[in-house]
Amino acid sequence: MTSDPDAHRGRPGRGRPGRDGATPGPALVVEHLTKHFGGRVAYEDVSFEVGYGEVFGFLGPNGAGKTTTVRTLGTLIAPTSGSATIAGIPLTAESGAAIRERIAIMPESPGLYLRLTVAENLECFARLYELRDVRDRIDRVLRAVNLGDRAKDVCGSLSKGLRQRVALARALLSDPEVLFLDEPTSGLDPVATRDVHDLLTVLRERGVTIFLTTHRLEEAERLCHRVAILNTTLRLVGRPDELREQLFSRNLDVRTRAPLDEPGRVFDGLANVDGWERSPSGSYVLNVTDPDAAAPVVVRALVAADADVLSIAESHHSLEDVYLKLVDEDVEAAKR
Amino acid sequence: MSFSWSRVGAIVQKELRDYRRNRFVVLTMVFLPLVFIVAPVIQLFAIKVQITSAKLDDRIGLSLLYLLILPAIVPSVLSAYSVVGEREQGTLEPLLTTPIRSAELLVGKALAAFLPTLAVAYVIFGIFLGAVAAFAHHAVVSATFERDHLLVQLLFTPLVAGWSIWAGIAISTRMSDVRAAQQLTVVASLPPVAIVALVNFNVITASIGLALGLAGALLLVDGMAWRLVAAMFDRERLVTGRQGGPTRRA
Numbered sequence: 001m002t003s004d005p006d007a008h009r010g011r012p013g014r015g016r017p018g019r020d021g022a023t024p025g026p027a028l029v030v031e032h033l034t035k036h037f038g039g040r041v042a043y044e045d046v047s048f049e050v051g052y053g054e055v056f057g058f059l060g061p062n063g064a065g066k067t068t069t070v071r072t073l074g075t076l077i078a079p080t081s082g083s084a085t086i087a088g089i090p091l092t093a094e095s096g097a098a099i100r101e102r103i104a105i106m107p108e109s110p111g112l113y114l115r116l117t118v119a120e121n122l123e124c125f126a127r128l129y130e131l132r133d134v135r136d137r138i139d140r141v142l143r144a145v146n147l148g149d150r151a152k153d154v155c156g157s158l159s160k161g162l163r164q165r166v167a168l169a170r171a172l173l174s175d176p177e178v179l180f181l182d183e184p185t186s187g188l189d190p191v192a193t194r195d196v197h198d199l200l201t202v203l204r205e206r207g208v209t210i211f212l213t214t215h216r217l218e219e220a221e222r223l224c225h226r227v228a229i230l231n232t233t234l235r236l237v238g239r240p241d242e243l244r245e246q247l248f249s250r251n252l253d254v255r256t257r258a259p260l261d262e263p264g265r266v267f268d269g270l271a272n273v274d275g276w277e278r279s280p281s282g283s284y285v286l287n288v289t290d291p292d293a294a295a296p297v298v299v300r301a302l303v304a305a306d307a308d309v310l311s312i313a314e315s316h317h318s319l320e321d322v323y324l325k326l327v328d329e330d331v332e333a334a335k336r
Numbered sequence: 337m338s339f340s341w342s343r344v345g346a347i348v349q350k351e352l353r354d355y356r357r358n359r360f361v362v363l364t365m366v367f368l369p370l371v372f373i374v375a376p377v378i379q380l381f382a383i384k385v386q387i388t389s390a391k392l393d394d395r396i397g398l399s400l401l402y403l404l405i406l407p408a409i410v411p412s413v414l415s416a417y418s419v420v421g422e423r424e425q426g427t428l429e430p431l432l433t434t435p436i437r438s439a440e441l442l443v444g445k446a447l448a449a450f451l452p453t454l455a456v457a458y459v460i461f462g463i464f465l466g467a468v469a470a471f472a473h474h475a476v477v478s479a480t481f482e483r484d485h486l487l488v489q490l491l492f493t494p495l496v497a498g499w500s501i502w503a504g505i506a507i508s509t510r511m512s513d514v515r516a517a518q519q520l521t522v523v524a525s526l527p528p529v530a531i532v533a534l535v536n537f538n539v540i541t542a543s544i545g546l547a548l549g550l551a552g553a554l555l556l557v558d559g560m561a562w563r564l565v566a567a568m569f570d571r572e573r574l575v576t577g578r579q580g581g582p583t584r585r586a
Contacts, residue, residue, distance in 0.1 A: 037576070037578050038578075068576075071575060071576075074433050075433075075571075076429070076432055076433065076571050076572060076575050077571075077572045077575065077576065078572060097435045097436075097437055098435075100433060100434060100435045101435040103433075104433070105429075105430070105433040106430075107426075107429045107430060107433075109426040109429075110426075110430075111425070111426045111427045111428075111429055111430040111431075112427070113350065113354055113425075113427055114425070115353075115354050115357040115358060116350070116353055116354060116357075120350070120353060123346075124346050124347075124349070124350040125430075125434060127342060127343065127345065127346030127349075128343050128346050128347075128431075128434040128435065128436050129434060129435060130340065130342055130343065130435075167430070170430070
């Protein structure tokens with residue numbers, strides 16, 4: 001991280017006009033937002049922007065302040081300091097209802113009225129948003145979450161995965177400018193998780209602005225244009241590939257049939273190769289500046305050393321590696 | 337954004353649907369009134385012909401008082417559940433993230449408790465009057481149907497219910513347990529009934545002016561209670577259990 005105060009703000013990749021079409025700008029602007037509960041810091045000095053049509057992942061360990069941030073942006077919690085603009089409206093003591101008209105939040109727990117039917121749950125929320133053509137909207141969102149035939153089912157009779165889908169339908173009812181999803185796949189089995197992922201992929205393709213909090217890293221990597229990693233303070237913001245490049249050097253993973261007799265003589269001094277090490281699995285991991293340029297040089301060196309090469313490929317760090325590295329750094333810093 | 341009766345209507349409709357399918361609420365609404373009608377009816381039927389006028393008034397006062405406990409107790413069960421119940425079910429947070437304003441939510445919750453209470457209380461009062469007219473001694477009938485008695489009953493039923501509802505909602509916004517909220521609300525519901533008792537037992541001499549004065553005062557208290565509860569309604573506290581900051585009423 002750099003000392004430039006705006007360096008970790010994270011600019012959105014693209015922008016598009018707001019609902020009225022007249023005020024282009026980011027869907028979310030968060031500047032130095034801080035929340036303390038008494039002496040406890042929930043999150044501190046958080047700044048980022050999210051563009052319209054962007055899927056923004058908000059990652060962090062339990063207790064990092066993700067849900068509290070969502071609740072703040074959803075006007076349920078007042079920030080201690082800092083500012084935010086949500087769907088073009090500054091967050092103030094008076095603007096809560098106006099902001100809530102333009103956004104929707106799906107909390108971690110679906111929070112459905114279990115004695116009411118699916119349609120009755122949605123009808124209540126449609127009326128709270130004062131929507132027109134309530135029946136049509138309910139039909140449309142139920143079809144969008146593949147629940148078109150479950151409108152008359154009592155919510156208490158639905159499985160956890162189906163309840164989650166109803167909650168997502170409820171969040172889509174008002175065509176929100178920003179959709180906040182707080183751990184949408186938490187506690188779901190793999191099939192239900194896949195269903196929710198498929199729905200989110202459809203929403204992403206439709207250009208819905210989504211603020212997704214999760215600690216499922218593969219979920220964020222698959223769905224999000226950009227991610228932010230929060231651990232009380234914001235650690236990083238960027239595209240997953242940017243974050244990998246920022247934190248990790250690029251590597252070539254070389255596998256040979258037998259261990260090399262003198263690997264130092266093979267790899268040391270090769271062009272574009274900055275260093276190497278033996279991995280626990282027995283392969284050789286080479287730090288390179290440009291994998292495409294380094295690979296032919298490495299192959300030639302291996303052939304010259306009479307090595308039987310099984311494979312040579314660029315090794316990719318996952319978002320999980322990025323996340324764990326940052327969290328481990330925080331743990332180490334806390335120990336010191 | 338102004339106060340929206342449409343959003344209030346959405347809350348009322350949702351609550352009434354929920355009550356209808358909640359066995360505890362249905363049983364409370366059916367059996368509690370039956371308990372409260374049996375005692376006053378027996379009381380009046382047991383009156384002997386040679387009873388003095390003062391004792392007759394006392395007996396009728398006691399019977400009518402029983403009936404006024406009903407609009408205090410019945411809504412307390414519903415209103416005490418209104419906020420803390422949603423919190424326990426996990427439905428409060430999604431509700432608070434909609435554009436609904438605190439005042440709209442509270443009025444919706446209050447109306448949803450008020451309407452069935454009023455219906456039950458007046459129906460029970462009607463049954464009571466019908467039973468007295470059909471089976472009681474004519475002296476009892478004429479004393480029961482006195483204008484002052486009817487006025488007190490009709491006027492105070494909604495006002496007592498109103499007090500009980502606002503007390504229940506106020507308690508419900510501050511408690512974290514439904515049962516504790518309901519027990520406290522029952523206790524908090526009784527003060528207006530005590531005033532009515534004084535009128536019914538002629539400790540305070542009943543007159544149209546006094547009844548109207550007390551009713552006006554209770555109406556004022558109900559109105560102030562609504563404003564107070566709306567001011568106390570703190571989204572942050574309800575969601576996190578901690579005191580909120582400056583945007584909490586937005």
